[in-house]
Amino acid sequence: MTELPRPGRMPPHIMHVSQPVEGGTAAVVEQLAAGDLARGFTVSIVSPRGRLEEWAWNHGARWTELPLTRRPASSDVNAVRSLRRLFGDVDVTYLHSSKAGAVGRIALATLPKEQRPRCIFIPHAWSWYVGGTAAPAYKWFEQLASHWAEAIVAVSVPEAADGRRVLLAGGAARVVLIENGVDVTRFAPEGSTIDKGTGPMVVCVGRLCEQKGQDVLIRSLALLDDRSVHLTLVGKGPDESALRSLAVSLNVTQRVHFAGHADPRPYYRSADVVVLPSRWEGLSLVLLEAMACGSAILASDAGASGLEVGDGIVIIDGTEPERLASSLTNALQDDELRNRLAARARQVAVDRYSSALTLQRHRDLVDSLVASRMPGSEPAESAVA
Secondary structure, eight states, X not given: OOOOOOTTOOSOEEEEEESOOSHHHHHHHHHHHHHHHHTTOEEEEEESSSHHHHHHHHHTOEEEEOOOOSSOOTTHHHHHHHHHHXXXXXXXXXXXXXXHHHHHHHHHHTSOGGGOOEEEEEOSSOGGXXXXXXXXXXXXXXXXXGGGOSEEEESSHHHXXXXXXXXXXXXXXXXXXXXXXXXXXXXXXXXXXOOOOSSOEEEEESOSSGGGTHHHHHHHHHHOSOTTOEEEEEBOOTTHHHHHHHHHHTTOGGGEEXXXXXXXXXXXXXXXXXXXXXXXXXXXXXXXXXXXXXXXXEEETTTTTTOOGGGTEEEESSOOHHHHXXXXXXXXXXXXXXXXXXXXXXXXXXHHOBHHHHHHHHHHHHHHHHHHTSTTOOOGGGGGO
């Protein structure tokens, strides 16, 4: 366990503020919080009610409710006020997702410098990736707010490049690349499976929402000549009703199974192909989990962010159902290809995306920022150079 020299002071206090309480962002919060708890640090989680609340109580972290919503809301003013109070005894705060990054950095900017904790912002996919008419405004805000964090962690190479390109010089210099990681012992080819029935099984894991592109996958399923192929969607989300209606309208209801929240590992291991048809991502934990479990994977270029074909996945340009259907057909008909992809994906997960590597890089960053708060230390900016 790493011990920081803190004469006369309590162990460092690390706070995680997150708007998402499910999915990949929540998994990253839990991963980082567990690592700092193991080092004897004080850890707080500030979030809406949900999975992170339960995790905090079960693992000995503090938890405070902050009712954040994804979209801008009048309640964001109260969230800024609440965070100003909560930051009082914090050494380093992580802000997870665009909403937490916005209200958290505004709260920090309104505090006297000597009262501010050091700040690490993790977008988990830049706000402007959503696109639409608001994208220029999101870019403008990120350029401004980038100066209110000591470090901005990009979780994939493309996300880091995009951030450095959009943010102005001072903000771009704060972008640090720390790729997401996965526990390659927990997510492994060996372990329980499910009875997938007859016919090839395609699996898609993730929150049922526009970002994850399950609608594209259902449309692709309807285009396949092989009517024995069936799809299992693991996860819940706001688009479930719309996705069920889409399956009905395309006459594939009997071939689409909604598994709800479930341990995804047996599904990864049992799938003939795992598909990630995402419209935007930072670096998907589902992708890394499936790789670690030795799955054959098809992904949109957004879903495969940061990876290449040689890493054990088939990358599809865009999210057109016709292209996905064609790639699915080719993969399902080629056992040798799937076996080769699966073996390579597992190896890349172990070599490059082990959570042990990710955690060590975060520990180094946190330690440098904690040290920068000590009397006589250099300015915080130097801690992330």
